[in-house]
Amino acid sequence: MNVITVPPSLDDQTFEHVLDQLVDIPLDAKILIDARYTTWASPFGLTALLTLAQSRAEKPLFNVPEKDDTASYWSRASFFRYADELFEIHGKVPTPRTTGESGNLLEITPVSRSDDVHTVVSRIEKKAAAIITGNLHLESRAVMGFAMTLSEACQNIVEHAGCGGWVAAQNYAYRKRLGGRQIVQIAVCDAGVGIRQSLESGNRRPLTDRWDDGQALETAVIQGTSRFPDHGRGQGFKGIRGYLNRWEGKLAVRSGTARMAMVPAWDEDVVRKDRLAFMPGTQLLIMIPEKIDR
Numbered sequence: 001m002n003v004i005t006v007p008p009s010l011d012d013q014t015f016e017h018v019l020d021q022l023v024d025i026p027l028d029a030k031i032l033i034d035a036r037y038t039t040w041a042s043p044f045g046l047t048a049l050l051t052l053a054q055s056r057a058e059k060p061l062f063n064v065p066e067k068d069d070t071a072s073y074w075s076r077a078s079f080f081r082y083a084d085e086l087f088e089i090h091g092k093v094p095t096p097r098t099t100g101e102s103g104n105l106l107e108i109t110p111v112s113r114s115d116d117v118h119t120v121v122s123r124i125e126k127k128a129a130a131i132i133t134g135n136l137h138l139e140s141r142a143v144m145g146f147a148m149t150l151s152e153a154c155q156n157i158v159e160h161a162g163c164g165g166w167v168a169a170q171n172y173a174y175r176k177r178l179g180g181r182q183i184v185q186i187a188v189c190d191a192g193v194g195i196r197q198s199l200e201s202g203n204r205r206p207l208t209d210r211w212d213d214g215q216a217l218e219t220a221v222i223q224g225t226s227r228f229p230d231h232g233r234g235q236g237f238k239g240i241r242g243y244l245n246r247w248e249g250k251l252a253v254r255s256g257t258a259r260m261a262m263v264p265a266w267d268e269d270v271v272r273k274d275r276l277a278f279m280p281g282t283q284l285l286i287m288i289p290e291k292i293d294r
Contacts, residue, residue, distance in 0.1 A: 001030060002025050004032065004033050005017075005021065005037075006018060006038045009039065010040065010046075011042040012044040012045070012048075012252060012285045014045075015045055015048050016277065018048075023277050023278075027058075028056075031060045032061040033052075035063055035065050036063045038065045039070050040070065042185055042187070043170050043185050043186065046079045047167070047168050047187045047283075048189050048279075050082055050086060050108070051166060051190060051281060052279070054086060054191040055281070061089075061090060068094070071091075071094050072094045077168065077170075078096075079108055104170055105131065105169040105171050106124045106169040107168065108167070108168040110165070111154045111158065111167050111188075112164030114158050117151055117155055121147050124150070128143060129143045132146055135182045136171075136290045146243075150169070152236040153188040154167050156236060157188065160192065160195070161192025161281060163192045165188065165189055166189050170185055171184050172185070177266055178290070184287070186285075187286075189281070189283040190282055192281040192282065194213070194216075194256045194282055195220045195221075195282055196212070196213050196256055199219060212258070213255055213258035213274070214257075214260070216258075217253060217258050217260040220237060220253075221241075221251075237253075240286070248265070250267055250285070250286070251284070252284070253283070253285075254279065254283040255282040255283070256278060256279070257274065257275060258273065258275075258276060259273045259276060266289060
């Protein structure tokens, strides 16, 4: 049995440790995802775990976090609701609370059709308005841009993935870089064809010998190229980047073996990483920080 250890704190950066352990393991090999000692996970970490399970030919085993608070949060975030179909789960899964949706934004939600995108956006619009103006102290006009950003990110799954994906969002205090300031994180992950294959399928590959996942990310995320030849297509990433620039937000996109980030002044991420461990599909991370008076 191949045991894959989940780090104690699981986010977009530490998820790379999970993928590194899978490099030499065939897709049809049986694996055990061991999250017993994981104590925290971001929306990206939870949706990426589901995406990873989606990509395996053989259903993985999964060890539930032993810490009650952690397992309880994962349950409230709807992780186990979908993990039950994708993993063979071992350990105690807390019973989800029946007190309604969380007030801090959006539990994990599947996305596979345009109808799903509309449902996601409409579900969180009111909550997002309260959080953006009340917790992040942004202007009310930021609310409409937030809905657009979420919609564009989810629409990428519908138009390009070739399979369903997951979206989740959360408002929390970000201690790693912002000293406890409030932040909203949106994660949108799928195990589909990925950006490079999507561009190739529409004959939208640039005329260059240096064609790989990193170059494909540059072409799609920075240059705004879509696999669709129609004028005006490919504006999704451009719109997301424009919104996040306005509010000092962060965008990171991972696809295949590469990752590209739009890095704001408050963060220390790397703009582009190549030769990463392969992961199918495309994974988006969006972060919008609390505004502080200067």
